[in-house]
Amino acid sequence: MMANTVEADGQLTPEEQKRLTADMNRSLRLRKIRSLLLVAPLVIFILVTFVSPIASMLFRSIDNPQIIEYMPNTSAAVAEWDADSNQLPGEEVFAALVDDLVTGRKNHTIGKAATRLNYEKSGMRSLLTGSARKAARLKPPFKDKLIQINSDWGELDTWRVIKRESRPYTASYYIAAFDMETTPSGEIKFLPEQQQIYLKLFWRTVWMSLLITAMTLLLGYPVSYLLASLPMRIANMLMILVLLPFWTSLLVRTSSWIAMLQGEGVINDVLVWFGLVDDDNRLSMIYNATGTVITMTHILLPFMILPLYSVMKTIPPSYMRAARSLGATPFTAFYKVYLPQSVPGISAGAILVFILAIGYYITPALVGGQTGQFIGNMIAYHMQSSLNWGLAAALGVILLVLVLGLYAAYSRLLGTNNQMSLR
C-alpha cells in the first residue's frame, strides 16, 4: 500500500489521482475489448460468408478478364493502334490475332473470348470461331488473308470493339443492364424501344410491387384495425390466422395457390358450380401477372398486418370516442383522428412489403408465366441459362442499390432497433 494517498485537506494526492484515472481507463478499455471480442466471431463470419460474396458480385459486374486472358497477344498489340485513325491495324496486330486464334483453338478457350465479344457486337462469335478453324493453315502476311476469310476483319468497328474490351474493367454490363449500347464510335445511347428488355422489366417489377403493396394495405388495414380494437383474448386467437400463413413455407403457399387458381382448380370449380363462369370458359388466374399479384399479396399480407397492428395498438380508443362526442361523424372521426395516427404503421408496412416484393424470385417463377416475371427472374436466367454472369451481377447490383436505399428510408422511419416487427 502507498504510504500517503490523501492530502491534509481530504483531496487525493496528484499521483493518486493519476493512478486512479489510469486504472479506470484501463478497465474501460478492457471492457470495450471484451465486448468487441463477443461480437467479433459473428462479424468475421458474416464478412466471410455474406459480405465477400456480395463484394465478389460487385467486382464481377465490372470485371473484364476474358480478352486479356484468352487473346493476350492481340490485346497487347491492339493497344498500340489508334482507334480514331480510320486505318486498319497493321500486320503485327493481325499476326498476333492469328497466334491467339491458333492457341485459343488448341486450348478450347477461343469460345470464351468469342462469347464475351459477342455481347458487344453480334456476329463476333462466328467471326472468331470461324476464323480460328482456318487460322492454323495461314502463312504470313496474314492481313489480307484474314480479310479474305471474313470481310469483317476489314471493318474498323470490329477492331474498335476488340480494343475497347481489352481493358481489364468494363462498364458494358451496366450499359447493357440499362438497355443501352456503346456504338462503335464510343457513344453510349439507348437501344430502340422494341429491343429494350431490362428497363421494362425493372419498371414492371416496380409497378407490380406497388400494386401488391397497395393490395396488402387494402386488405391489411381493416384486419389490423379489428385486431387492435378487439379484446386481447379474441385478438390473440384471431392473430393465429395471421401468424400461421406467416410461419408456413413459401413453397407450400405457392403450391396451394396453384391448386386454388389453376383452370381445373378450386376457385374455378366453385365459380362454375355457381354458374358464374362457363365451364369452357374458365378464368385464367395463374401463370400470368394476376397469379403473381394474388399469390404475393397473400404471402406478404402478414408483413403489412404486423407493423400496422403494433402501431394501431398504441392509439387510445378514447380519441375516436372524443371526436364522436364532439359531433364528428364516424367517417370524419376516422379520417381526421385515427388515420393520421396510423400513418407510421402504414409507411413501415408499405416499405417493408415493397422491399420484400421487389426482390422476389420463387413465386413469380412458379406462378408468373410470361407476364408475371420480376427482375429477380432475369438475374436467375442470366446466372443459370444464358451464363452471362457479368450482366446478372450488374442487374443484381442495381437491384441491391434500390433495396438498400429503401431500407435506409425504412429504418429512418422506424429506428434501427425496431426491426423485429419484420418477423
Next chain:
Amino acid sequence: MALPSYAGPLETFWYYAFRIICGMIFVFLISPLIIIIPLSFNVEPYFSFSQGMLALDPDAFSLRWYEEFINSERWMNALQNTFIVAVCSTFLSMVLGTLAALGLSRSELPFKGVIMGLLISPMIVPLIISAAGMFFFYSSIGVSQSYAGLILAHTALGTPFVVITVTATLSNFDNNLIKASASLGATPTYTFFKITVPLIMTGVISGGLFAMMTSVDEVVVALFIAGAEQRTVPMQMWAGIREQISPTILAVATLLVCMSILLLTTVEYLRRRSETIRGITPH
C-alpha cells in the same frame, strides 16, 4: 369495440359489414393452407376435388401420396439433407448470434450502429442477390456443391433472427442481477450460466426457431449453391412444382403446415413465458 348504444342504423349496418369484410380477409389468409389438407388425400393424381371427394365417398380418399412420399428415395434423401443442414446451421446461428447479441447489448461497444447493420444485412438483401453472390464466391473458394457451403450460407441467413431476438430479450435484462450474483461471491462464469443463460434462453430458442425455419424453407440460395447430392426438401418441391405436379407435393405441404403449427405454438409459448419471467424482475 362493442357497438355504441348511440349508433344509428347506418353505423350498425357498417359495424356488421366491416366484420364480414374482415372475416372474408381472414378466409383469404387461411383458406390456401386449409384447402391443401383434403386435397392431399385425393385418390386421383389431380390438384382438384373429385366428385367422390365432394360426396365424402371414403373410396375417393387415400393415403396414397403419403406412401409415395415415404417410399420415395429422393424425398427421404431430401428430408435427411434438410435435417442435417437445418440442425447444423441453427446450432451455429444460435452460438454466434447469442455471443454477438451479448456484445451488442453492452453500452461500451463502439460502432454499434455499423455492426448491427452489418449483422442484420443478410435479412435485408434480396435472396436472389445473396444467392448470385454466394454462387460466385463459394465456387471460387471451392465450397459450392457441398454440405459445408450450404450450412455456411444458411447460417449467415439465419443469424440476424437470433441477434434480433436475443438483443430484444437483453434490452429488458436487469443488470443488478449480475451485480447481486457477484456480490454473493459467484464467479463471472457461474453467474453467466446460472443467471444470464436461463433468463435469455427463451430469446435464444425463439431466435433459433426462426433460423431453423429460414433454413428449412430456404430454396433460392440452395438452388444456386447446392449440388444434386445436397438436394433439400424445398429444392425437391421446387422441382416437383416445375416439372410434374403430383399430389405428393400436397402431402409434403400438409406435413409442413403441421410443422408450422407446431413451431408457431412453441414460439408463442416461449414469448409468453419470457414475458412472465420478465414480469417478475423489477424494472
